[in-house]
Amino acid sequence: MAETFRRDKRVRFSHCDPAGIVFYPQYFVMIHELMEDWFTEALGTDYAALVRDEGRGMPAVKVECEFLAPNPLGDVITFELAVAKLGASSVTVRVEGRARGQVCVRATVVTVHSSLRPLKALAIPEPLRASLQRFCDT
Amino acid sequence: MAETFRRDKRVRFSHCDPAGIVFYPQYFVMIHELMEDWFTEALGTDYAALVRDEGRGMPAVKVECEFLAPNPLGDVITFELAVAKLGASSVTVRVEGRARGQVCVRATVVTVHSSLRPLKALAIPEPLRASLQRFCDT
Amino acid sequence: MAETFRRDKRVRFSHCDPAGIVFYPQYFVMIHELMEDWFTEALGTDYAALVRDEGRGMPAVKVECEFLAPNPLGDVITFELAVAKLGASSVTVRVEGRARGQVCVRATVVTVHSSLRPLKALAIPEPLRASLQRFCDT
Amino acid sequence: MAETFRRDKRVRFSHCDPAGIVFYPQYFVMIHELMEDWFTEALGTDYAALVRDEGRGMPAVKVECEFLAPNPLGDVITFELAVAKLGASSVTVRVEGRARGQVCVRATVVTVHSSLRPLKALAIPEPLRASLQRFCDT
Numbered sequence: 069m070a071e072t073f074r075r076d077k078r079v080r081f082s083h084c085d086p087a088g089i090v091f092y093p094q095y096f097v098m099i100h101e102l103m104e105d106w107f108t109e110a111l112g113t114d115y116a117a118l119v120r121d122e123g124r125g126m127p128a129v130k131v132e133c134e135f136l137a138p139n140p141l142g143d144v145i146t147f148e149l150a151v152a153k154l155g156a157s158s159v160t161v162r163v164e165g166r167a168r169g170q171v172c173v174r175a176t177v178v179t180v181h182s183s184l185r186p187l188k189a190l191a192i193p194e195p196l197r198a199s200l201q202r203f204c205d206t
Numbered sequence: 207m208a209e210t211f212r213r214d215k216r217v218r219f220s221h222c223d224p225a226g227i228v229f230y231p232q233y234f235v236m237i238h239e240l241m242e243d244w245f246t247e248a249l250g251t252d253y254a255a256l257v258r259d260e261g262r263g264m265p266a267v268k269v270e271c272e273f274l275a276p277n278p279l280g281d282v283i284t285f286e287l288a289v290a291k292l293g294a295s296s297v298t299v300r301v302e303g304r305a306r307g308q309v310c311v312r313a314t315v316v317t318v319h320s321s322l323r324p325l326k327a328l329a330i331p332e333p334l335r336a337s338l339q340r341f342c343d344t
Numbered sequence: 345m346a347e348t349f350r351r352d353k354r355v356r357f358s359h360c361d362p363a364g365i366v367f368y369p370q371y372f373v374m375i376h377e378l379m380e381d382w383f384t385e386a387l388g389t390d391y392a393a394l395v396r397d398e399g400r401g402m403p404a405v406k407v408e409c410e411f412l413a414p415n416p417l418g419d420v421i422t423f424e425l426a427v428a429k430l431g432a433s434s435v436t437v438r439v440e441g442r443a444r445g446q447v448c449v450r451a452t453v454v455t456v457h458s459s460l461r462p463l464k465a466l467a468i469p470e471p472l473r474a475s476l477q478r479f480c481d482t
Numbered sequence: 483m484a485e486t487f488r489r490d491k492r493v494r495f496s497h498c499d500p501a502g503i504v505f506y507p508q509y510f511v512m513i514h515e516l517m518e519d520w521f522t523e524a525l526g527t528d529y530a531a532l533v534r535d536e537g538r539g540m541p542a543v544k545v546e547c548e549f550l551a552p553n554p555l556g557d558v559i560t561f562e563l564a565v566a567k568l569g570a571s572s573v574t575v576r577v578e579g580r581a582r583g584q585v586c587v588r589a590t591v592v593t594v595h596s597s598l599r600p601l602k603a604l605a606i607p608e609p610l611r612a613s614l615q616r617f618c619d620t
Contacts, residue, residue, distance in 0.1 A: 081380060081395070082373045085495060086257055086502040086555060087322035088396060092266045093234035093496070097358045100231070104357060116418020119224055119357070120364060128230045132270045138325050141500060142392020184225035187276050219518060219533070220511045223357060224364040224417060226534060231358070235496045242495060254556020257495070258502060279362060280530020362533055363598035368542045369510035376507070395500055404506045408546045414601050460501035463552050 070205040072150045073106045077165075079143040089138040095173050096131065099163050102147045103179070111199040124190065126159065126179040133175040143167040151203040157181045157189040159200060208343040210288045211244045215303075217281040227276040233311050234269065237301050240285045241317070249337040257322070264297065264317040265325065271313040281305040289341040295319045295327040297338060346481040348426045349382045353441075355419040365414040371449050372407065375439050378423045379455070387475040400466065402435065402455040409451040419443045427479040433457045433465040435476060484619040486564045487520045491579075493557040503552040509587050510545065513577050516561045517593070525613040538604065540573065540593040547589040557581045565617040571595045571603040573614060 077098045085091040103126065107115040119125050139145060145165040153160035158180045165173040181192045192200065215236045223229040241264065245253040257263050277283060283303040291298035296318045303311040319330045330338065353374045361367035379402065383391040395401050415421060421441040429436035434456045441449040457468045468476065491512045499505035517540065521529040533539050553559060559579040567574035572594045579587040595606045606614065 079392075080377055081391075081499060082376060082505065082507070084500045086498045086500065087263060087265070087325065088500040089265075089325065091238075091496065092269070093231040093238070096231035096234065100229075100358060101356055114418070115357075116355075116416075120417050125225060127225070127227075127276070128273060130270075130272050131230070132268075134268050135266060138265070140392075141396050142390070187225065187227065217530075218515055219361060219529075220367060220369070220514060222362045224360045224362065226362040229358060238496060239494055252556070253495075254493075254554075258555050278530075279534050280528070363539060363541070363601065365541075365601065367514075368545070369507040369514070372507035372510065376505075401501060403501070403503075403552070404549060406546075406548045407506070408544075410544045411542060414541070463501065463503065 070150055071202050072148050073102075073110050073203065074146060074148045075102055075105050076144050076146050077101065079139050079141055079145065081141060084141050087138075089140050092135055095133065095135070095165070095175070098145070098147070098165075099175060099177065102149055102163065103161065106149055111196060113196050113199070119184070123184050125182060125184050127182055127187065128177050128179050129158075130178040131175060133173065135173055137167075137170050137172045139167055139172050145172060149203070150205045151200055152176060152206065154192075154197070154200055154204055156191050159192070162205075208288055209340050210286050211240075211248050211341065212284060212286045213240055213243050214282050214284050215239065217277050217279055217283065219279060222279050225276070227278050230273055233271065233273070233303070233313070236283070236285070236303075237313060237315065240287055240301065241299065244287055249334060251334050251337070261322050262328065263320060263322050265320055266315050266317050267296075268316040269313060271311065273311055275305075275308050275310045277305055277310050283310060287341070288343045289338055290314060290344065292330075292335070292338055292342055294329050297330070300343075346426055347478050348424050349378075349386050349479065350422060350424045351378055351381050352420050352422050353377065355415050355417055355421065357417060360417050363414070365416050368411055371409065371411070371441075371451070374421070374423070374441075375451060375453065378425055378439065379437065382425055387472060389472050389475070395460070399460050401458060401460050403458055403463065404453050404455050405434075406454040407451060409449065411449055413443075413446050413448045415443055415448050421448060425479070426481045427476055428452060428482065430468075430473070430476055430480055432467050435468070438481075484564055485616050486562050487516075487524050487617065488560060488562045489516055489519050490558050490560050491515065493553050493555055493559065495555060498555050501552070503554050506549055509547065509549070509579075509589070512559070512561070512579075513589060513591065516563055516577065517575065520563055525610060527610050527613070533598070537598050539596060539598050541596055541601065542591050542593050543572075544592040545589060547587065549587055551581075551584050551586045553581055553586050559586060563617070564619045565614055566590060566620065568606075568611070568614055568618055570605050573606070576619075
């Protein structure tokens, strides 16, 4: 059985638009935060150190996202993340966000383990790969 | 032959991440700006007035986006937009962004003409529908 | 002795600029989050409910801020907040952020308790005023 | 007589909060854009190239800002910028934004010409200094 990674994110004033709900690009900001948490707290790879000290990161190359129900200011969204596909350098994550008993947002994000300057795909190193495997649901 | 709507957007310091390139949620901020420009300058419906005075808008319910090449600070991205599908209340737009002779970003955004408080789909009113039709490439 | 309100905020990828440090407008996003936390967790006024259900808020009318040391990705900033001045409808807060044993950011924000649509100052209601008083350091 | 630099910025959906007006940190995003425009279009120093190719920039060390009137979605803010003080490495700019015949925002931003990695103040090079001098109102 694959693991999933779960974190709550609160909808903040800065996330909201004139309709008083999350402006959709802000869901991707939250999903990026979720990935940072996942790396640092569950995968054993401090995300900030990866970027800052090693000049690597996980840029997105593709996203698909459905916004199924609006999230007003103050909502606590419970995000759940699993790995849908693990390639040589790519990691495809599936993310689902729920609030008040309802799925609000469902996304698939394809990210690529890369050196950042210049941007270039790199094979996922072994200890990270083993950690990622635990979250593979296929 | 369908029309397309085209606008240049410059990559700003605020769009960029520690890799010095556009942080992917910011592409959606640019694409939303593009839609605002399109409504106001080409469709005959002032986007700000639509939201502010009539309490309506075009929230996204689904996006798909490929990030094909990174855009460093200073890039001028030429965005081109067309309507892929026109429903009773939904408008699906196809957006392509090019810089330095290369396609950098390609997105499909499904938006729904809605009242904002509460959020509720509304049929697209006639004069707007006729304008949208000019950009339908199907 | 006046109370202070203290919360940690982690520097996220989305906060950082091409120099790999917090882009200065993002400090104000963090300080706004801090105020939301303060209202909800310490003042007995749920900030989201205030905005969403009562159409009130605390817009800023003036800010002064010094950026004393840069905060790279991954920094945990310990913010501390106190009330510098309490008016009929205004609340002036003093905020200090520290990381790695150093003061990084020091701000004064003048906010005004207001109805939001239309924007109009309102006297601070009594139970909120009493809570605010506990944080007055003068 | 000193020159001033002037540019219009439109209030976008992404700038606005649940009250339908500019969320105050977004004014600093606009003011940063204004400074980028100023460098690139008036000072003869392409801001993007400065950051990207030379690893230098103009981080803010202090800001003071008054928000005098709210700016709803769609407002066109005419920003005007002048240099209030020119130091060996610092540039203090004064910015005023007007919309619908009213001053909405008034800011002073102290920036420092710096190398970015690591962050370190650098004397302003001569051709840039001469250009900046033209905008000194003292």
